[in-house]
Amino acid sequence: MTKDEIAHIRTERPTPAPAALAVERGLGDWVDTLATKQGVAWRKSRASRLHFFTGGLIVSLQDGHVAAYDWGTVRVLQYRSTVNGAASEACSTLIAGAQLPATIAHIERGESLTFSPYSVDRQGDSDNKHAAAWTEITEIGSTMGAFMFNGHQRRSTAPKSAQAYRIPNPDLFVKPCRHLSPRVEG
Numbered sequence: 001m002t003k004d005e006i007a008h009i010r011t012e013r014p015t016p017a018p019a020a021l022a023v024e025r026g027l028g029d030w031v032d033t034l035a036t037k038q039g040v041a042w043r044k045s046r047a048s049r050l051h052f053f054t055g056g057l058i059v060s061l062q063d064g065h066v067a068a069y070d071w072g073t074v075r076v077l078q079y080r081s082t083v084n085g086a087a088s089e090a091c092s093t094l095i096a097g098a099q100l101p102a103t104i105a106h107i108e109r110g111e112s113l114t115f116s117p118y119s120v121d122r123q124g125d126s127d128n129k130h131a132a133a134w135t136e137i138t139e140i141g142s143t144m145g146a147f148m149f150n151g152h153q154r155r156s157t158a159p160k161s162a163q164a165y166r167i168p169n170p171d172l173f174v175k176p177c178r179h180l181s182p183r184v185e186g
Helices: 003-010 018-027 040-045 089-108 170-181
Strands: 030-035 049-053 056-060 067-070 113-115 119-120 124-126 132-133 140-143 146-149
Touching: 003 030, 018 049, 018 056, 018 067, 089 113, 089 170, 119 170, 140 170, 146 170
Parallel strands: none
Antiparallel strands: 030 049, 049 056, 056 067, 113 119, 119 124, 124 132, 140 146
16 A cells, blocks of 8 residues: 555544544544544455544444544544554544543552553552562663563563553553652653
């Protein structure tokens, strides 16, 4: 698929059925459109689209099925940095933006939230073997698809690294961690 074809899909406004569903569900203004892979092997799903709106997502399948999801309830199950060669961080950013205030409020009320394989609460972060207080965490990052705490420290009580695809809503997980870790910059 050429860059011109990708650019065309990204400016493709929703067809009447997805547009009407977005209005009915109050999803706000249209932001972007992404398509499934467009190669010959993907012919059966070529017309399927993800339509991004300020308040949610419309999934439009080639067989005519249309579904709506608001950003407050959506979970990212697979994290990708590109779709057909185009950046796709918009979905995670919109989800995190909608869910971040409630996520931080839950943690500040003393609740523990699970972002498999990690658990986060007011005191710190843990996995099934290790735990670290927020004051002990000096680095939060990722490399080669793996997420990690204190990755450059050889002796750390921080939870072990995990593949990013195992973490639902990676952006929604990282932002509270950065917010709660006083020694982490950025």
